[in-house]
Amino acid sequence: MDTRFSAAIHALILISASDCPMTSEQIAESVGTNASYIRKLTCLLKKGGVLYSRQGIGGFKLRIPPEELTLYEIYRAISEMDEVRMFDLHQNPNDRCVVGRHIRPALAEEFREIERQAERALKGKTLANCIEKLQAEIGRNGDLNRSMNGTE
């Protein structure tokens, strides 16, 4: 996984905190990328059931409240994979060796057990947790919602 996951969470926080519909250009400006990259991300997030486009007014809206939207759901949408993948298996072990012949299924099973732990950790965290951490970073000097919505 490259930086798409992190950029997608950033975009989702903006969408969740903003009262006004945000365009891809506005999101891109905050994320520090271009609008076409954001469109790719929002397309994956829509396909994965995380977002929908607001008819008429434009912009996007979360399908699931931030308190229920897990990082696993976001990861799954962005990676287009149901399973978290941390380790790749080497491709060409030698079939003529007893270890080479059996190593891939053996390690696949071990790796899957570890990846399932990571999946569980992603399922245990929500977009709301990220917003809380962000609010803690912003600290007493500001408020996310007021700053985002021009009342500060």
Next chain:
Amino acid sequence: MDTRFSAAIHALILISASDCPMTSEQIAESVGTNASYIRKLTCLLKKGGVLYSRQGIGGFKLRIPPEELTLYEIYRAISEMDEVRMFDLHQNPNDRCVVGRHIRPALAEEFREIERQAERALKGKTLANCIEKLQAEIGRNGDLNRSMNGTE
């Protein structure tokens, strides 16, 4: 992490199961790669305190018995990092936006908590667990140690 982790575990199983010292060429033949790639891996594993070279006889030996050698120790040696790294942060969030200004430390903390779960999972598995899974794959038709050491 690319396939180095998986290839390193394969090499360590061979080293652990073989009664005779194995050369980089022999390990490479089973792993399905070249000897110089294996030398890079064994160099990292030696530097990480997992292996040592056998003086005089040649070949390598584990510093820690397979039952105590965790996948975390192997991962750490191969990646040359103490921490498991699953997610990268996007590089250029916009400092002029309240979200952009604070997102990186906020997400770094969230990601670190997830990565620590993966670390714990890697610490909970040993090379001996991988050998057990391999032995289960080999099944009733063979035995790893007998096959490796020419008594079958």
